[in-house]
Amino acid sequence: MTAMVEVDRLVKTFGNFVGVDGISLSVGKGEVLGFLGPNGAGKTTTMRMIAGFLTPTSGTATVCGHDVASDPTAVKRALGYMPEGSPSYEDMTVRAFLTFIAAVRGLEGAEAQTRIARAVERVVLGDVIDRPIEVLSKGYKRRVGMAQAILHDPPVLILDEPTDGLDPNQKHHVRSLIKEMAADKAIIISTHILEEVTAVCTRAVIIGQGKLLADGTSDQLLAKLPDYHAVAVVIPTVQVESAIAALRGVTNVAYTQSQTIDDNTTRLRAIPKTSAPILSDVATAMRNNGINVAEIFQDRGDLDDVFRLITTGAIKSAA
Amino acid sequence: MRQAWIIAKRELYAYFATPMAFVFIAIFVAMTGAFTFYIGRFFDRNQASLEGFFSFHPWLYLLLVPAVAMRLWAEERKSGTIEQLLTLPITTFDAVLGKFVAAWIFCGIALALTFPMWLTVNVLGSPDNGVIFVSYIGSFLMAGAFLAIGICMSALTRNQIIAFIAGSVVCFLFTMSGLDLVLNFFRLWAPDAVVTTIASFSFLTRFEALSRGIIDIRDFIYFLSLIGFWLFATVVAVETKKAA
Numbered sequence: 001m002t003a004m005v006e007v008d009r010l011v012k013t014f015g016n017f018v019g020v021d022g023i024s025l026s027v028g029k030g031e032v033l034g035f036l037g038p039n040g041a042g043k044t045t046t047m048r049m050i051a052g053f054l055t056p057t058s059g060t061a062t063v064c065g066h067d068v069a070s071d072p073t074a075v076k077r078a079l080g081y082m083p084e085g086s087p088s089y090e091d092m093t094v095r096a097f098l099t100f101i102a103a104v105r106g107l108e109g110a111e112a113q114t115r116i117a118r119a120v121e122r123v124v125l126g127d128v129i130d131r132p133i134e135v136l137s138k139g140y141k142r143r144v145g146m147a148q149a150i151l152h153d154p155p156v157l158i159l160d161e162p163t164d165g166l167d168p169n170q171k172h173h174v175r176s177l178i179k180e181m182a183a184d185k186a187i188i189i190s191t192h193i194l195e196e197v198t199a200v201c202t203r204a205v206i207i208g209q210g211k212l213l214a215d216g217t218s219d220q221l222l223a224k225l226p227d228y229h230a231v232a233v234v235i236p237t238v239q240v241e242s243a244i245a246a247l248r249g250v251t252n253v254a255y256t257q258s259q260t261i262d263d264n265t266t267r268l269r270a271i272p273k274t275s276a277p278i279l280s281d282v283a284t285a286m287r288n289n290g291i292n293v294a295e296i297f298q299d300r301g302d303l304d305d306v307f308r309l310i311t312t313g314a315i316k317s318a319a
Numbered sequence: 320m321r322q323a324w325i326i327a328k329r330e331l332y333a334y335f336a337t338p339m340a341f342v343f344i345a346i347f348v349a350m351t352g353a354f355t356f357y358i359g360r361f362f363d364r365n366q367a368s369l370e371g372f373f374s375f376h377p378w379l380y381l382l383l384v385p386a387v388a389m390r391l392w393a394e395e396r397k398s399g400t401i402e403q404l405l406t407l408p409i410t411t412f413d414a415v416l417g418k419f420v421a422a423w424i425f426c427g428i429a430l431a432l433t434f435p436m437w438l439t440v441n442v443l444g445s446p447d448n449g450v451i452f453v454s455y456i457g458s459f460l461m462a463g464a465f466l467a468i469g470i471c472m473s474a475l476t477r478n479q480i481i482a483f484i485a486g487s488v489v490c491f492l493f494t495m496s497g498l499d500l501v502l503n504f505f506r507l508w509a510p511d512a513v514v515t516t517i518a519s520f521s522f523l524t525r526f527e528a529l530s531r532g533i534i535d536i537r538d539f540i541y542f543l544s545l546i547g548f549w550l551f552a553t554v555v556a557v558e559t560k561k562a563a
Contacts, residue, residue, distance in 0.1 A: 087399035
């Protein structure tokens with residue numbers, strides 16, 4: 001895998017405020033990297049630096065081997081960039097705007113028309129192509145932003161909050177579009193919607209207060225939760241004592257929690273010592289001790305919890 | 320250069336996409352006419368010349384040219400499109416130059432549409448058309464200098480009203496610096512060389528020479544270098560205040 005976007009110890013300060021504090025990462029072809037972080041964490045600032053809009057205070061960013069500081073135009077040529085909120089010239093029609101973008105990108109005449117037609121088809125803009133952008137709905141405006149970013153079929157795409165403010169159908173559409181394009185591109189998207197990471201990203205980084213706090217697949221990120229792979233069993237209250245004793249016998253169980261559901265049933269949770277799965281061990285222990293298990297399931301873990309714990313500093317980051 | 324021209328075409332499109340262009344041109348043409356006939360006493364002068372017509376141009380430009388320039392960067396910044404524009408494969412200079420050229424062409428169109436004035440004097444008498452031609456060139460150059468100042472002010476703010484007022488004020492200083500009102504203040508204490516330098520910065524002094532048909536290459540250089548300087552300042556302003 002060759003890295004198409006390489007970011008090395010990127011720093012951006014605004015006066016005394018450190019917006020981005022030494023972020024390093026790389027994205028290869030075929031990867032969709034999700035930028036996660038609370039608002040104001042430095043996601044947009046980082047993307048703006050990679051896209052050549054902001055000049056880094058220190059550190060480097062390269063896109064397809066071009067350094068954004070020494071050859072910004074080459075970077076911008078290799079990049080499709082959709083800024084946050086996808087601002088575009090509202091007084092233009094969609095067609096005029098895309099024709100302008102095509103011209104700036106060096107596409108003219110029949111080739112420009114073909115490219116525009118293809119981008120318009122991909123983001124489903126055909127209905128509104130001759131309308132002024134200012135009268136379009138938010139969803140359509142976002143699609144105009146997507147269309148201009150993919151117009152020249154760039155090897156690298158950076159999309160700042162591509163699904164923000166869209167309805168569920170539109171979100172689904174944008175996500176499938178991103179997945180479709182992922183195979184031969186390196187894509188970075190920012191979001192604070194965690195379901196998006198599971199839905200489209202091959203990898204995610206969590207950014208908080210300008211620092212990179214975690215970097216990994218969604219499974220790797222979930223593994224940071226202390227109760228990752230915890231197993232819950234619902235059993236008759238009379239058997240709780242013997243069940244706890246049985247769970248003690250399972251090597252990888254750290255401790256158990258019990259919670260009364262009603263007079264006759266109790267839920268027991270077994271928390272593993274390491275992130276290795278304990279489901280089958282727990283099931284075996286229950287069966288061997290003759291416990292009547294009504295339900296048994298493994299916690300899938302919640303990325304929201306990882307996000308919250310990491311960005312509030314409750315989990316030590318190990319990027 | 321090619322990129323700058325693409326930007327210029329888009330900006331021209333933007334001017335004519337709203338009624339603003341037509342309102343501006345109508346006001347400009349109407350006001351030049353009104354000033355020439357009523358305040359300039361075109362008929363009383365009994366001369367087949369457009370001197371009266373051109374003498375009002377600096378004052379009209381003071382009001383109208385910053386209005387043409389004010390949106391060029393302030394609007395980009397306010398609507399966020401500056402991020403879209405500057406992440407396209409163009410240089411900041413391309414963008415600044417393109418916007419300037421579009422605005423200059425726009426002013427050129429407005430200026431060209433005052434041609435009925437020229438027809439009028441030619442019907443009524445036999446003016447020196449060479450002088451009129453040089454005056455038009457001079458007026459166009461002066462509009463360019465006003466524009467370059469206005470664009471720079473527009474690049475410094477996201478508020479178009481502030482851009483307009485700042486543009487007008489700076490243009491006013493450049494216009495006025497040749498008048499005794501300003502120069503007398505400096506004559507009190509400053510050496511002659513300083514006074515002459517200040518006077519030499521005046522649009523009025525330069526433009527008056529051109530509008531009398533006197534072609535002095537220094538006047539051309541003056542306006543062109545002023546345009547160059549302010550466009551350069553605009554590039555610096557855009558670069559340093561991109562995300563502000």
